[in-house]
Amino acid sequence: MKTIQQLFDFHHKTIIISGGAGAIGSEAARFLSSLGGNIVLADLNEDKVKQIAADIEKETGNTTLGMKTDFTDETQIAALVDATIAKFGKISAVVNNVGWGANTPYGNLPPKKWSMRISSIPWDLII
Ligand SMILES: NC(=O)c1ccc[n+]([C@@H]2O[C@H](COP(=O)([O-])OP(=O)(O)OC[C@H]3O[C@@H](n4cnc5c(N)ncnc54)[C@H](O)[C@@H]3O)[C@@H](O)[C@H]2O)c1
Numbered sequence: 001m002k003t004i005q006q007l008f009d010f011h012h013k014t015i016i017i018s019g020g021a022g023a024i025g026s027e028a029a030r031f032l033s034s035l036g037g038n039i040v041l042a043d044l045n046e047d048k049v050k051q052i053a054a055d056i057e058k059e060t061g062n063t064t065l066g067m068k069t070d071f072t073d074e075t076q077i078a079a080l081v082d083a084t085i086a087k088f089g090k091i092s093a094v095v096n097n098v099g100w101g102a103n104t105p106y107g108n109l110p111p112k113k114w115s116m117r118i119s120s121i122p123w124d125l126i127i
Contacts, residue, residue, distance in 0.1 A: 010037035014088040016080065017041050018071055018098035021048040025097045029053075032095075033060040038088045042069035042080050043098075063088075071098045 015032055019025040020041025033039045033056050041056075043049035046068035053066025065087055069080045084091055100113075 008035050010035040012036075013092040014038040014040065014084060014090055015093045015095060016084060016091060017095040018069070019043055019101075020066070020097075021045045021052055022097070022099075023102035025095070026052045026056075028095055028097065029064070030056050030059070033057070033062045033064060036062060037092075038063050038065075040065045040067065040080070040084050040088070042067050042071075044068065044070055 010032055013036075015037050017025050017029050017032075017039060020029050020039075021043035025041065025043070029039045029041050029052070039053075039056065039062070041049050041053045041064065043066075049068065050066040053064040056062075057064040065083065067080055067083055069076045071077060081091065
């Protein structure tokens with residue numbers, strides 16, 4: 001039987017987290033990185049996702065990648081997969097978290113944003 005440490009050992013695992021600059025995505029990234037994982041944070045917000053990735057890498061000492069990715073755009077998802085493989089050699093898991101939540105309240109969203117929110121969901125499930 002595996003010990004709890006073995007079950008939660010994420011060394012040699014590479015995990016992509018969509019919506020990685022958001023409230024839940026950034027904390028999931030921090031947690032999984034603290035358990036030893038190579039974490040790839042992908043988000044529409046390029047500045048924020050890169051900053052969070054750099055902060056987490058500094059905190060945990062484990063390598064991260066922060067990458068701008070629009071999950072409504074198949075080409076950008078393919079580029080994310082390619083960049084992840086190039087840096088870490090594999091993808092072990094994807095945390096499908098992209099969406100609009102704590103930092104993006106639904107109230108007052110313009111129609112274009114509603115449309116984006118809805119169209120990002122299927123791609124996120126597919127990846
Ligand atoms: N916070 C909650 O209490 C809660 C509860 C239930 C479900 N959820 C769901 O969990 C997910 C995350 O919630 P959160 O509170 O962290 O949200 P958040 O608003 O803090 O973060 C969402 C992130 O997704 C990114 N994003 C949106 N569209 C994108 C796209 N097309 N491509 C790439 N990135 C995109 C945003 O830039 C943002 O950084 C959402 O889907 C939300 O609906 C949240």
